[in-house]
Amino acid sequence: MATKREVLLLVGEDDVVLWSDASDSPVALPDSRARWEAIWSRRERIVEIAHSHPVGPQAFSREDETTMAALVTALGRPITFSVVAPNGMVRCNKKNDEAYEVTLVESEPWWAALLRHASSMQAPDTSKTPKTPQEE
Numbered sequence: 233m234a235t236k237r238e239v240l241l242l243v244g245e246d247d248v249v250l251w252s253d254a255s256d257s258p259v260a261l262p263d264s265r266a267r268w269e270a271i272w273s274r275r276e277r278i279v280e281i282a283h284s285h286p287v288g289p290q291a292f293s294r295e296d297e298t299t300m301a302a303l304v305t306a307l308g309r310p311i312t313f314s315v316v317a318p319n320g321m322v323r324c325n326k327k328n329d330e331a332y333e334v335t336l337v338e339s340e341p342w343w344a345a346l347l348r349h350a351s352s353m354q355a356p357d358t359s360k361t362p363k364t365p366q367e368e
């Protein structure tokens with residue numbers, strides 16, 4: 233069985249995946265110079281930054297919040313962040329240091345399934361087949 237790991241996607245307009253990378257751990261995604269450079273060079277195009285929590289929780293971690301705050305400050309504009317966990321996905325729109333609302337995503341984008349697959353997560357519910365962009 234493949235090893236579970238956290239995976240990160242940079243997502244642009246129309247749910248286009250701009251870049252991705254992966255850690256070798258199911259519970260961490262250490263900061264990397266390469267990721268920061270990928271984010272900076274694509275900063276005009278990034279709409280959403282998504283990562284997986286293959287063993288949960290279905291929530292942002294304390295470390296995620298610190299990273300999100302730093303990114304929003306560095307990029308100087310609001311960014312949507314999301315966490316894809318085995319049984320669902322949460323999202324928030326982070327503007328600055330203010331409190332933000334975390335919402336459960338009802339209709340997951342196609343790349344949520346990709347993120348689960350790349351993270352070696354168990355599929356949440358086989359009756360709910362994710363749509364590809366072509367099907368929408």
Ligand SMILES: [Zn+2]
Nearest residue numbers: 283285293296
């Ligand atoms: Zn996280």
